[in-house]
Amino acid sequence: MSAIVTSELSKTYGGGRSGLTRQRATTAGVQALAGLTIEVREGEIFGFLGPNGAGKSTCIRILLGFLHPTGGSASVLGQPVVGDALEIRRRVGYLPSGISFYDTMTGEGLLDYLARLYGRGSPRRADLLERLELSSATLRRPVRDYSRGMRQKVGIIQALQHDPELAILDEPSEGLDPLMQHAFYDILDELRRDGRTIFFSSHVLSEVERVCDRVAIIRAGHLVALSDVEELLRRRRRRVEMRVDGPVPPLDGVPGVSSLEVRDGVLSCQLEGEVGPFLAAIVSARVIDLTIEPARLEEAFLEFYTADEPALQARPPSAEVPS
Amino acid sequence: MNGPLFIRTLAAHRIRLLAAGSGMFAWGFVLPIIYATFGQDLKQLVEGNPLLSQFAQFGGGDVFSLHGSIALGFIHPFTLVLMGIFAVGFSTLAVAGERQRGTLEVILSRPISRHTFYFTLLVAGALFLAILLASHLIASVLSASLMGVLPELSLGNLPLLWLVGWLLFMCFLAIGFAASVSFDRLAPALGITLTIVLVSYLLEVVGSLWPDAAWLQEYSLFHYMAAKEVLDGGIRAGDVLLLGAVILAAVAYGWIVFPRRDLAAPS
Numbered sequence: 001m002s003a004i005v006t007s008e009l010s011k012t013y014g015g016g017r018s019g020l021t022r023q024r025a026t027t028a029g030v031q032a033l034a035g036l037t038i039e040v041r042e043g044e045i046f047g048f049l050g051p052n053g054a055g056k057s058t059c060i061r062i063l064l065g066f067l068h069p070t071g072g073s074a075s076v077l078g079q080p081v082v083g084d085a086l087e088i089r090r091r092v093g094y095l096p097s098g099i100s101f102y103d104t105m106t107g108e109g110l111l112d113y114l115a116r117l118y119g120r121g122s123p124r125r126a127d128l129l130e131r132l133e134l135s136s137a138t139l140r141r142p143v144r145d146y147s148r149g150m151r152q153k154v155g156i157i158q159a160l161q162h163d164p165e166l167a168i169l170d171e172p173s174e175g176l177d178p179l180m181q182h183a184f185y186d187i188l189d190e191l192r193r194d195g196r197t198i199f200f201s202s203h204v205l206s207e208v209e210r211v212c213d214r215v216a217i218i219r220a221g222h223l224v225a226l227s228d229v230e231e232l233l234r235r236r237r238r239r240v241e242m243r244v245d246g247p248v249p250p251l252d253g254v255p256g257v258s259s260l261e262v263r264d265g266v267l268s269c270q271l272e273g274e275v276g277p278f279l280a281a282i283v284s285a286r287v288i289d290l291t292i293e294p295a296r297l298e299e300a301f302l303e304f305y306t307a308d309e310p311a312l313q314a315r316p317p318s319a320e321v322p323s
Numbered sequence: 324m325n326g327p328l329f330i331r332t333l334a335a336h337r338i339r340l341l342a343a344g345s346g347m348f349a350w351g352f353v354l355p356i357i358y359a360t361f362g363q364d365l366k367q368l369v370e371g372n373p374l375l376s377q378f379a380q381f382g383g384g385d386v387f388s389l390h391g392s393i394a395l396g397f398i399h400p401f402t403l404v405l406m407g408i409f410a411v412g413f414s415t416l417a418v419a420g421e422r423q424r425g426t427l428e429v430i431l432s433r434p435i436s437r438h439t440f441y442f443t444l445l446v447a448g449a450l451f452l453a454i455l456l457a458s459h460l461i462a463s464v465l466s467a468s469l470m471g472v473l474p475e476l477s478l479g480n481l482p483l484l485w486l487v488g489w490l491l492f493m494c495f496l497a498i499g500f501a502a503s504v505s506f507d508r509l510a511p512a513l514g515i516t517l518t519i520v521l522v523s524y525l526l527e528v529v530g531s532l533w534p535d536a537a538w539l540q541e542y543s544l545f546h547y548m549a550a551k552e553v554l555d556g557g558i559r560a561g562d563v564l565l566l567g568a569v570i571l572a573a574v575a576y577g578w579i580v581f582p583r584r585d586l587a588a589p590s
Binding site for chain 1: 325327328331335424425426428429430431432433434435436583585586587588589
């Protein structure tokens, strides 16, 4: 079964049902989401990428029932997203970006209160507290005394402490130091092993690359890519730089090689797909230095965002990675 | 109605409730003392002076009788300020304030419907108002007893006065909630509610002090909490119905509008 399914999901601010919101005056007729169709499988960590204003938060807020879609449909854990969507929220944990708390409450009081609102226990809390290094003494202090990182830890714990089937995390590692980021990634790995689903929205591409099984990239409300992370990286162009002593080997026509340039004995090019044909082509050259930079999600992301918008919008919503 | 949300709301406002309740108690205690100590002197002072006589009828209350002094306590600006902490402040903060602060989405990401959230806070607000008015009246009874003027008080009508006072401030609470669900930010919700309360108060006070402008009182909600008349002879059904209708309309508006609203990410 799919954890999340959206079909042609659209949201336009400023029209019809959202007419009572403040957006009417400021963003009248703005299409925040345009026919988004994605499927998040149960048990996977799904990365949801896009810059500010791409429609990520709009999508998340529709899934949780905070916003009403103006078109299409969505379901979470088999339940349609309509009205208050109480059954969905009973089974989901949510960490909003830049989460706010009641500052006068202690960390412990806050976690207890937020757990009580779920009406069930907190089976994961003790483990999460230990992994994220939040001590009992810290939890007894008011939240107003917490640093940004400590607040984020409390935010992560409140979203996961009740062991939800699906966790929707918006910028979850924001404010965490590198050690805590790694502890957090380990928590995500464990949740995946336990069969939980994570819907993960982030700007930090390296962490998406590190933890996610699949990613969707959206731009201006449109889906521009949906793929396995490995597949996305495999098909990325890598930058190659090679210094040779003597004649430069002929690389024209070698599969995967493009943007070839030779300057002062340094050959640079882009390499896509298998490395074998490239290595075979340079085997006779006297190579002094060779650098093949690893493919990064960042490059894939930037490629989608430097492409022409009309071309991206012309693709079908469920388009896989463009070659 | 959500138990944890209700208990948390009561706990979060306990200091405010204690402070406002103490103020209402003190104010309710002082008025019978003023009446018993200075009432007759003040009556002689203003008698024969039409201007002072008119000013002594402030908002339908006076200090020349026990009922008048208790009624004065219900319409006095001091009462308005203390009751306004919850009737205006609490109600407008309930949704718009939580929205602006970003805590609303944390609560509503739990399995709590917007109707439940709205109703729970409405009940909490109604309880706060009931407690404040009760503390005021209890203090007046204690004070009247201490001053030896308790026989002048129609004790049987006190619950009716409590009810009509509660209905009046419930109107403002319900209007505050209606404004609160209509905006993403606190300022407009607070501004609109405060304007309605102050204009209503002004109409009543001006109408009560200036005979030519007495017609203005009919447009004031305060006019339908005729405290002295309630103590003197009972409650007017029309007043109760009107205040009840205002509450019902404002609550119904919030009940319908809140679940239909888009809750965009807090700015």
